[in-house]
Amino acid sequence: MRRLIASLVIFIALVVPALALVDPAERLADPVQEERARAISKNLRCMVCQNQSIDDSDAELAGDLRAVVRDRIQAGDTDEEVYDYVVARYGDFVLMTPRFGPSTWLLWLGPAFVLLIGGGVVLFVIRRHRTRPVASSLSAEEEARLAKLLGSDENPL
Amino acid sequence: MIVELGHFALVLALAVSIAQMAVPALGAHRRDIRLMRVGEPAALLQFALVAFAFGALTYAFVVSDFSVKLVYDNSHSMKPMIFKVSGVWGNHEGSMVLWVLILALFGALVAFFGNNLPDTLRARVLAVQASIAIAFLLFIVFTSNPFERLDPAPFEGRGLNPILQDRALAFHPPWLYAGYVGFSMTFSFAVAALMEGRVDASWARWVRPWTLAAWLSLTIGIAMGSWWAYYTLGWGGFWFWDPVENASLMPWIAGTALLHSAIVAEKRGALKSWTILLAILAFSLSLLGTFLVRSGVLTSVHAFAVDPARGSVILGILIFFVGGSLALYAWRAPTLKTEGIFAPISREGALLVNNMLLSAATASVFIGTLYPLLLDALADMKITVGPPFFNYTFVPIFVPLLCLVPLGPLLGWKRADVKAAAERLLVAAGLAFIALLASFAFFYEGPWLAPFGMALAVWLVAGALSEIAWRVKLFSTPLSESWARARRQPRAVWGTALAHGGLGVVVAGIIGVTAWSEELITTLAAGESTEIAGYTLTLDGVGLRDGPNFDAMVGVVRVRKDDELIGTLMPEKRRFSAERQEKTEPAIRTNGISDLYVVLGEQAGDGKWVVRAYYNRLAPLIWLGGTFMALGGLISLMDRRLRVGAPTGARAHLRPSAAE
Numbered sequence: 001m002r003r004l005i006a007s008l009v010i011f012i013a014l015v016v017p018a019l020a021l022v023d024p025a026e027r028l029a030d031p032v033q034e035e036r037a038r039a040i041s042k043n044l045r046c047m048v049c050q051n052q053s054i055d056d057s058d059a060e061l062a063g064d065l066r067a068v069v070r071d072r073i074q075a076g077d078t079d080e081e082v083y084d085y086v087v088a089r090y091g092d093f094v095l096m097t098p099r100f101g102p103s104t105w106l107l108w109l110g111p112a113f114v115l116l117i118g119g120g121v122v123l124f125v126i127r128r129h130r131t132r133p134v135a136s137s138l139s140a141e142e143e144a145r146l147a148k149l150l151g152s153d154e155n156p157l
Numbered sequence: 158m159i160v161e162l163g164h165f166a167l168v169l170a171l172a173v174s175i176a177q178m179a180v181p182a183l184g185a186h187r188r189d190i191r192l193m194r195v196g197e198p199a200a201l202l203q204f205a206l207v208a209f210a211f212g213a214l215t216y217a218f219v220v221s222d223f224s225v226k227l228v229y230d231n232s233h234s235m236k237p238m239i240f241k242v243s244g245v246w247g248n249h250e251g252s253m254v255l256w257v258l259i260l261a262l263f264g265a266l267v268a269f270f271g272n273n274l275p276d277t278l279r280a281r282v283l284a285v286q287a288s289i290a291i292a293f294l295l296f297i298v299f300t301s302n303p304f305e306r307l308d309p310a311p312f313e314g315r316g317l318n319p320i321l322q323d324r325a326l327a328f329h330p331p332w333l334y335a336g337y338v339g340f341s342m343t344f345s346f347a348v349a350a351l352m353e354g355r356v357d358a359s360w361a362r363w364v365r366p367w368t369l370a371a372w373l374s375l376t377i378g379i380a381m382g383s384w385w386a387y388y389t390l391g392w393g394g395f396w397f398w399d400p401v402e403n404a405s406l407m408p409w410i411a412g413t414a415l416l417h418s419a420i421v422a423e424k425r426g427a428l429k430s431w432t433i434l435l436a437i438l439a440f441s442l443s444l445l446g447t448f449l450v451r452s453g454v455l456t457s458v459h460a461f462a463v464d465p466a467r468g469s470v471i472l473g474i475l476i477f478f479v480g481g482s483l484a485l486y487a488w489r490a491p492t493l494k495t496e497g498i499f500a501p502i503s504r505e506g507a508l509l510v511n512n513m514l515l516s517a518a519t520a521s522v523f524i525g526t527l528y529p530l531l532l533d534a535l536a537d538m539k540i541t542v543g544p545p546f547f548n549y550t551f552v553p554i555f556v557p558l559l560c561l562v563p564l565g566p567l568l569g570w571k572r573a574d575v576k577a578a579a580e581r582l583l584v585a586a587g588l589a590f591i592a593l594l595a596s597f598a599f600f601y602e603g604p605w606l607a608p609f610g611m612a613l614a615v616w617l618v619a620g621a622l623s624e625i626a627w628r629v630k631l632f633s634t635p636l637s638e639s640w641a642r643a644r645r646q647p648r649a650v651w652g653t654a655l656a657h658g659g660l661g662v663v664v665a666g667i668i669g670v671t672a673w674s675e676e677l678i679t680t681l682a683a684g685e686s687t688e689i690a691g692y693t694l695t696l697d698g699v700g701l702r703d704g705p706n707f708d709a710m711v712g713v714v715r716v717r718k719d720d721e722l723i724g725t726l727m728p729e730k731r732r733f734s735a736e737r738q739e740k741t742e743p744a745i746r747t748n749g750i751s752d753l754y755v756v757l758g759e760q761a762g763d764g765k766w767v768v769r770a771y772y773n774r775l776a777p778l779i780w781l782g783g784t785f786m787a788l789g790g791l792i793s794l795m796d797r798r799l800r801v802g803a804p805t806g807a808r809a810h811l812r813p814s815a816a817e
Contacts, residue, residue, distance in 0.1 A: 096543025111521035
């Protein structure tokens, strides 16, 4: 009985907090426009959630933003205009894909830069070590110990 | 009383680790074997003490002792037993104790199995391991005491976050920590080697099993985490490039690189200094993960214990160990002698390229994860780095790597014949091409890149099989001879093939889910039907169910194919009364290749229910492949040649070709 009362109280206390994510009622009649809206929604961040796009989120604010996106599309905006509209109101934070600009040059070019350095190092290592003679730094006793540890080891792995 | 004893044991463990750090290090410096030998009993004692403390904390959770603040905050008497136990590490303080427990376990394992190590190396490894334990025990004892009491004791606990009350998630952290902390072992070996001033083939061999153990645990931990996200978050996603996920991915990739470079260091005496650096980096990235999750600098589904004060302490620990080890590296690494000739076309050349690409991949995750934090801190600009960034940077780095994976194991050391290796892969290339055409034929409406991804997946799996076929001379000798050869292959060969093939299976799963899945969102009244991917779903009705510590709305969905009833799915919406939270519980019907995934949404205004259904093609392959990879790691770990700690025994010497 106690549990029943408790759950009833909770049931009432929990105001249904959210819209369903992408409520069927939200959808646009034109399937091409709807598909664009979904694609844009996947690339917009839900401001009150944790790393979710508004397409994935069931928060109320995400629902509002989905409605905004669909309104803009119906008003004839291109994808880029929709993004501009949203960014003008919510800032760059709302974009899942950061725009390429002075503040994100390092971000976008960083991985390629690391890859270039890595490639350079690989070339350097291969050139430098192509001719270096093999020299063992182990003492005779250590060689023997190593041989014992490695056992009969003909397999190349 | 037991709780106080646990607290006391934790403080004692701190005292023991101080001795474990100071005495063997001094002994190694003075070449005094008696002092060095203090390390082993100290490591075993430290483990026993931390294990006792962890046991005491678990006991408090099991008996629901709400006079302990941590139990009050994170447990509830009505919670099922399994979640009372997992509640121990479902919070900041308890998870730190688990962290230190695993750290102490690894130290104890070295103490137990390390008889083969040179005395000074073993002493130094245990000392470095103890220094990490000291830092984290100090952190726990002074800022995150799990044994804090409440007076008066509350009557009932506040419960555990419902999202954490899940079987896969319950055992996801221990595996993840085993991975993170496992890299502490390779870190300790690296720092000890720098202190010794030399790295040789035997060092690389001693490090490999620990790397493999850490990598294998981390693989399981990440796979479980992503499986949990898939079936619990309710829209079928399995990886979100969330900062906390990235925090576990970075040490995994760095660890993968380490696993491969250690082979070169062992077999060819090259890349030693780089291997040391990777060992330091893998653990640094693990520490970074620990810091990111607990500091409050991130908001994430997975982050907990958001507390800036504790964050700055962990940042201090991070800076001390990363900075200290890198400084030591800068000082001592130039003295390490590198041997060996490096031909561009050789096994070691391939492994070098593997390391280059893995490092760049790690860097792209690192930059994408930390850049928004830095930009916010330095320039006060807030940006989001979401999944598209990683698709543009991480994927282009990883794809060439995947293309090269089957080639690597087929190249010989020193100087390889690339033409011969390519010929051995002719069948695999043919199969990949067939997969490409077949994918285009079946899914010509899908994304045009997906068939190439599927070809890559087949290339990886067929390539792994080709390697085995080549080693056992399949079809070029009688089958009995091939069978005999197969039995003679070292386990590491099977492990490699299984892990590389498993990677291909994962790729197939990822391609299938992201490119070829179907989605349906609709509203249904009781008795109404809808169709997805050839299945007819009928909502029979929605009822109430009483769970152990929740109440649920249950949708009963009948699944028919060709008018024949093949199953019933029961997605739920659960309300947890103690925690005052809601959680959707999707229902999944799998045939082993694809998943039918149904979620019950809200009740719409007209009394109909929102039902979301997904047909996730090849989704189970992601975790099947992950299991293969972990199994591959396990089989390699059991290779006799890696069991350096176990008695080498005369058997192996008398009958070198038997067994395996």
